[in-house]
Amino acid sequence: MKATKATASIAAPLEGGKLYQERARAALPLLVRQAEAGVPIFYSDLAEELGMPNPRNLNYVLGSIGQTMERLSKAWKEKVPAIQCLVVNKSTGLPGEGIGWFLVKKEDFASLPLRQKRSIVDAHLQHIYAYPRWREVLSTLSLEPTSTDFSAILSKASSQAGGGESEHHRKLKEYVARTPSVIGLPNSAEGVMEYSLPSGDCLDVSFRMASQWVSVEVKSKISDEGDIARGLFQCVKYRAIQEAVVLASSKEQNVRAMLVLGAALPLKLIPLRNLLSVEVLENIQPDRVG
Numbered sequence: 270m271k272a273t274k275a276t277a278s279i280a281a282p283l284e285g286g287k288l289y290q291e292r293a294r295a296a297l298p299l300l301v302r303q304a305e306a307g308v309p310i311f312y313s314d315l316a317e318e319l320g321m322p323n324p325r326n327l328n329y330v331l332g333s334i335g336q337t338m339e340r341l342s343k344a345w346k347e348k349v350p351a352i353q354c355l356v357v358n359k360s361t362g363l364p365g366e367g368i369g370w371f372l373v374k375k376e377d378f379a380s381l382p383l384r385q386k387r388s389i390v391d392a393h394l395q396h397i398y399a400y401p402r403w404r405e406v407l408s409t410l411s412l413e414p415t416s417t418d419f420s421a422i423l424s425k426a427s428s429q430a431g432g433g434e435s436e437h438h439r440k441l442k443e444y445v446a447r448t449p450s451v452i453g454l455p456n457s458a459e460g461v462m463e464y465s466l467p468s469g470d471c472l473d474v475s476f477r478m479a480s481q482w483v484s485v486e487v488k489s490k491i492s493d494e495g496d497i498a499r500g501l502f503q504c505v506k507y508r509a510i511q512e513a514v515v516l517a518s519s520k521e522q523n524v525r526a527m528l529v530l531g532a533a534l535p536l537k538l539i540p541l542r543n544l545l546s547v548e549v550l551e552n553i554q555p556d557r558v559g
Contacts, residue, residue: 280332282340283410289329293337295319296330298415299543300352301403306417308546309355309362309394318539328365331356335368341406349406350397354390359548363390419541425495426502437489441531444555445485446474451553452485452527454478460485467517468510481523482511490531490554498538500528504547529553 283293296319303310316324331353338349354364363386368378378386407414445451446460454476464475464484474485484507488500508526515522527548534542534551542549 280329280336282337283333289326290333292319292321292327292330293333294410294412296327297334297337297352297410298407298412299540300334300355301407302415302417302540302544303355303546304352304397304400304403306544306546307398308544309357310543310546311359311548312356312365313359314539314543315356318543327356331365337410338406341409348396349402350393350400352397352403354393355397363387415540417540417544419498422494422498422537422541426498428495435489435491437491437531438487440555441489441529441553442473442487445487445529445553449476452476452483452529452550454483458483466507466510467514470507470510472507477522479522481525482515484508484511484526486526486528488528488530492531494535494537497528497530497535498541500530501538501542501545501547501549504528505545531555 281287281290283290283297296315299315299318300310312324312327316322316327319330321327334353335351338351338353342349351368354368357364368390378389381389404414442462446462449458449460450456458476458478461475461477462473464472464477466472472484473487476483476485484504486500486503486507488497492500504526508524511524511526515524525548527550530549530551531553532551534549
């Protein structure tokens with residue numbers, strides 16, 4: 270996902286009747302939710318939550334939000350962070366190139382070395398997470414914060430007792446382990462099922478390579494909403510444990526924890542997935558699952 274300087278500078282602030290401005294007004298409360306949670310959001314996930322079929326159309330939406338933050342900065346005589354920096358590419362973990370117009374106006378962000386880009390973006394993300402006036406930003410723009418009350422879903426996920434492994438779950442787990450390409454890994458990656466962690470937990474599938482460690486939690490096509498919600502929280506737990514293991518092992522590995530579903534993610538769980546910043550792959554059908 271790339272956005273140009275032209276998009277960033279041409280897009281108008283979010284007041285107005287153009288479609289991208291309407292979408293910017295819908296997107297900003299979602300970004301405030303992510304800022305308060307301290308986690309970024311993928312382009313594709315934000316587009317899905319906004320009901321946009323093409324994430325590339327977010328360019329003007331995010332440019333509009335950026336222009337609005339610039340205008341507020343001038344009015345308030347303080348820097349309001351470029352909150353659109355929270356929207357990142359799945360493969361790079363970085364926002365589009367257009368963010369450079371808001372972060373380093375006198376430099377060409379696209380031409381900077383990757384490490385320098387990450388340093389600039391990471392520093393700005395910390396400003397976004399620490400900024401105390403996001404609710405005031407929404408109020409000033411006559412926008413309501415989005416609801417983050419998932420009590421009913423949490424209750425459903427917590428009340429379900431774990432049972433034995435179903436045939437659907439076993440086959441999906443085996444399929445992911447022997448077909449790493451289905452989750453975007455090279456065919457040479459070795460999948461290990463029931464990988465034991467020092468915490469006593471077991472990963473459904475683990476791919477541990479030189480530069481990255483990917484854990485996969487599997488929920489088959491017969492899993493219900495509560496079970497899938499539990500899978501989201503399991504990914505949060507596994508990611509934290511993986512990071513601790515890497516730290517304790519004095520290794521340098523990027524850590525990812527993803528949820529693989531045999532069916533579609535329920536619509537109710539899309540905001541929760543984004544709030545928890547969990548990577549989800551949907552509708553993965555093993556070649557021999559009946």
